[in-house]
Amino acid sequence: MPDGCCSHCSDFGLVCTYVQPQRKRGPKNITIEELSKENASLKAENTSLKVKLLSLSLCSLCSRPLQSLSAQANSSSVFHRSTPESATTPPSPESPEEPPDEQDFTGDDLAERFGSFSIDSLKTKHFGSASTFALANNTLAMKENFLGRPLLIQSRRPLYWDVLPWEKEASNQGSDHVLKFPATDLIAALLDLYFTNVHPTIPILHRPSFERSVAEDLHWRDVEFGALVLSVLAIASRYSHDPRVFLDGEGSLSAGWKFAKQVLTIRQLSEPTIHKVQMYLLLTLYALGTSVPQLSWLFLGVGIRCLQQHGEFRRKPGAHKPAPEEEVWKRAFWSYVVLDRTNCVFLGRPMGLQVEDYDVDFPLEVDDEYWDWGFTQPLGKPSHMSYLVLHVRLCEILGGAMRRLYSSKKAKILMGWDGPEWEQHAVAELDSAMNDYVDSIPPHLRWDPQNLPQGTFFDQSAILHITYNHILIVIHRPYIQKNERPKGPVAFHLCTGGTRHHSHREYVVL
Template identity: 35%
Template sequence: MSSADEGNAPLTKKRKLQRACDYCRRKKSDGPDMPNNRCSRCRARRVECTYKEAFSVRSSYPSRQVASISLVYVENLESRLERMERLVSKVLHMTLVRIPDTESMPQLCPDGNIPSDPEGSPSTVEPSARSPTPHPGSLRPELLSSLSPPSLDQSPTGSGPLEPSGDDDDTDEDLTEGLRKLSVESHPYRFHGRSSGMLLLREARQIATGSQWGQEKGQYRHHVRYSRHSVGSEVPAFDDFPPNDLLDTLVELYFRKSNDVLPFLHEPMFKRSIQEGLHLRNSGFGATVLLVCAIASRFTEDPRVLLDGSEDRHSAGWRWYQQVENVQRLELAPATLYELQLCMLMVQFLSGSTAPQATWTLIGNGIRRAVDVGAHRRNVYNAKPTIEDELWKRAFWSLVVSEWTHSYGLGRPAAIHDEDIDVALPTPIDDEYWSLPGSDDNSVPQQPEGKPSKVAVLVSLIRLSQILAFATRTLYPINKSKRTDSSWEQRIVAELDSALNNWVDSLPSHLRWDKNHEDPQHLLQSSSLLGHFYQVQIAVHRPFLSSERRDSPLSFPSVIICNNAARSTVQMLEVVYRRSGTLFHGNAGMLYMCGAVLMRSILGQRRAGRTVTVDRDIACMKTAIEMLESIKYEYVLSRRSLSRT
C-alpha cells in the first residue's frame, strides 16, 4: 500500500513500506501486535483499523505537502468531533440526580459523592422520566441568557498540523463519569447568573438535543417562587398572640402608622388571612403577624403590649418579637416571601430599639436571601400580573431602600448596587384593586383614573434612594481613584442636583408637600418624601462642609444648601407634628441629622463672629428637641439623640 508520492522517489527497486494504521499514525504508535490485521490499539478502542490516509514523504514541491497535511488535519478534526458527539450522547442519556426537596434539610455528603436515586436505577428509568419535570419555581430563561466573553486567540503559532492529543480519548470516560454525579438542572429555587457553571452544563445538554431557550420558554412560564415554604414544616406554629381585640387594634395601627409610608404588605390579604386563622396554622405568616404586633405596640399606650411585670415603655412589643427571634436561624433552603417580609419587619422593629446596630446585618442577610432566589431579576413570562409577584417586588425593594439608606448613614459599602438589579419597580396600584388568591376575578388590576395611589410613595422613595446610592458611591469612596480632571466633583454634584430636581418634578400631585393636605395619609407620605429629599440633598453637599474643602468652589454653596435643607426639614415636620399630635417614628433619624447640621452652623458662625442666622437656627434646634421628646419612650433612638445634644 504505497502512496502516490512514491512514484516520484528516486528508487531503483520498489520496496514494501512497513507502516502503521491510520489511527496509530495519528497517535504516533507503531501498532506492534497485528492479529487478523488489526493492531492492538484499534481493538482496544473498538475502531476500524484502516490504511486509507496518504503516506506523504518530504517533497520538494510545497503544494503537494500542504495538500496532504490539510487532508490529515481535516480528518483529525472530524475524528475529534465524533468523539465529542459520543461524549455528549453519553451525558444526554445518563440518569440525572434528583435535587432534594426544598422542604427537607439538605443532606451533606462527607465523601463528596451525590447519592443515587433511591427509586430507580439507570437501567429501569425511562428516558422521558430522566428529564426533570418543569417546576413552578424553575429558573426563568431570561435569567440565563448567554453572555459572550471576549475571544482569546490561543491557537498555536506553528505551521504544523493540529493533531489531537493522545490523552483526549483517555479522559472521555473519566469526564463522563464525573458528569454523572452532576445535575444539569440547577435548583428550581436558586438563581444562577450568566457566569454560573450551571449554564455551561445546560448548554451542553441543549447542544445534544438541538433545543434552544426559545423552545423551552413554556416550561418556565409559571415561575412561582412563593408556592412552597422552606420553614413551614420545620417551625411549629405560634400560639402566643395578643387577645383578639388587641390584635385587631395593633394590626390597624401598623397599617396606618407604618405601612402607609412603606407599603410592602398587602392589607386586604393580611387581614383576611388573620380572619381565616392562618396565623395559627402557618408559622411563616404567624411570625409576620407577631412582628406587625411588635412594631404597632409603640403606637399605643395599652399596658398589655409591655413585658410581663414591666412598666418600662421601651419593653413594648418585645414579648412578640422575641418569639420570632428565638426560631430564626441560618436557613439552607431557599427563601420564601414570608422570610423576606420577616427580615424587613425585624429591621423596622430594631431600628427604634436598644439594638439598632443589628439592622445592618439583618438587611444584608435579607438581600442575599432575595438574590439567592432571583428576586432581583425581572420576570417577563407571566401573562398577568399577580399580587404574589407584586409582594415579592415590594419586599425586595423595601430591603434595597433600607440597605442604601443604612449604607449612607453608617458609612459602609452596600451589599447590592443599582446595576445589579433589573426587576421592575412596584406597580402603583392600591391593594384593593388586586385579585386575591383563590378568587375568580381574572381581570388585569388597574388603578382607577383620577384616584391617587397609596403605593406610589414606595416607587418615589425607591427612585430617590437610587440617587442617594449613586451619591454615596461617587462622593464617599474609600479608595478614590486618581483623576486628572479637578472639576469632576463639580460635574457629579451638578448631575446629582439635576437628578434631584427632576425627581421633585416627577412627583404626583398628592405626594407633593402641602401643609394644607386634607388627607392625613397624603400629609404623612408627602412630608416623609420631602424629608428624605432634604437628607439626600445634605448627603450630596456634606463632603464640602469640612474646613479641608474651603478651597473648593462648592464649599460656600454647599454650606448654604445644607443649612437650608436642615431648617426646611424641621419646619415641615413641625407642621405634621402640630396637626397629628405626634412625630412619625421613621422621621426621628432626619431630625437627628438636621440637628447635627444646625449645631455645626451655630458653632461655626459664633467662631467667625457672625450671628446673622444663629437665633433662627437655635429656634429650629429647640423645635427638633421638642419633637424628639414626644417619642422618647417609644423610640429609643430619640432618647439617645437627646442625650447627645
C-alpha cells in the same frame, strides 16, 4: 574589523576572541504553506474530538431526561399562580419588554431539565449565567441537539442524589416552634395601627390577603406566617399605649419586644418564602428603634439574600397579566431597595443591592382594594403606591451619591471616578437629578405649607421631602470644610438650608 581584531582588544593588546563572522539570516525552516496545512489538520482533529466528546456519556446530573414538573404552590400562600392563559397581555408602556439574558435560568427551567433531582426546593432558586447548573443545562442541550433525541434515563445513586436525612432534619428545624400570640382584641388593634401608621410608607404587605390569613388562623398553623404576624405586632406596638405590649415592669422602650424576641429564636433553614422576606424587612424596621440599631443591617442582608436566591432581582421574561403573588414580591424587593439605601447611609456601610444588579419592574400603582378589579386604579383617584415608586427613585439617587462620593479611593480609581474635576461633574449631575426629581412629584404629594396634603398623603409627602433634604446634605457634606471658593461656601449654604427644611417638616409632622 582591521586585522581581524576588534577595537577593544586592539587598544589593550589582547588576542581578539571575537572572530566569528556575522552571518545573514537564512530562510525559515517552515514555509507558510506548510503552516496552513498543519493548521487545517489541527482543525480537523479538533472537530473530530468534539464529536467524540458529545457522543460520550456525560455526568449523571447532565444525563437526566426532560420531564415536566407541575408547580407546587406554597401551602401557606393565599395567592394562586397565574394560568397559561394569562401570558397574553402586552407589557405596559412603563416597562417595555426586553429579551432576557440567554444564560439566566429560573428554578422551574432547571427543574424541568433535572427532573429527578430530589431537592424539592430547587424550583424556588435562581441560577445565573455563571452557575454550574447553567453550564450543565447548556451541555445537556448540546448533547440532545447532536443526538437528535432526548437523553435516556440512566441509573443514579440515591446517596448522592437524595437529600440526606440529617439535612432534611436541619431544613425542617423550627417548623414545630410554638409561638405565643396575644389576645384577639389586641391583635386586631395592633394590625389597625400598623396599616394606619406603617403600611402607607412601607407597603410590603397586601392588606386584604394578610388580614384574611389572620382571620383564618394561618398564624397558628404556619410558623413562617406566624413569625411575620409577630413582626407586624412588634412594630405596631411602638404606636400603642396598651400596657399589654410592654414587658412586665418596663415602659414604652420595651414596646413589642415580647413579640420580636420570639422571631429571633426561630432557626429555620428552609427555602425563602414571601413571608420570610417580609419578616426580615419588618425586623429591620424594628431593630432600627432599639438600642442596637446595627442589627438592622444584618436582618436587611439576610432578606436581600433571600430575594436573590428566589430570583426576585431579575425581570420576569415574557408578557403576562399582573398576578397578586408577583406584585407582592415586587413590593418586597423595592421596599428592600429603599431600606438598603437609607439604612446603609445611616450606618455608613456598603449597600447590598447595586443598581446594575437588578432590572425589576416597578410595582403597579394600584391600591390594595383594587387588586380584585383587574389591577385597575379608578380614574382621577391618586394611588397610594405612587409614593413607593417616587421613594425608590429618590433612594436610587442616594445610592448613586454614596457610590460616587463616599467610595474607597481604590474603587474610585478603578471606576475612573477620581480627581477634583470629576467630583465637580458628579455633584453637578446629582444636583440636576435632584432638581428633575422635585419637578416630577405629582400634585397630591407636593409639600405646600399653605395647602398641605391630607391623610395618608400627608405622611408620604413628609417622608419624601425629608428624605430629599437629607440627600442634599449627603451630596454636599464632604465639601463643607473645603476652603476653596466657590465649593466650600456653597456646600455649607446648601447643607444648612437642607437642615432647616428637614427640621421644619419634622416639626410639622410631630
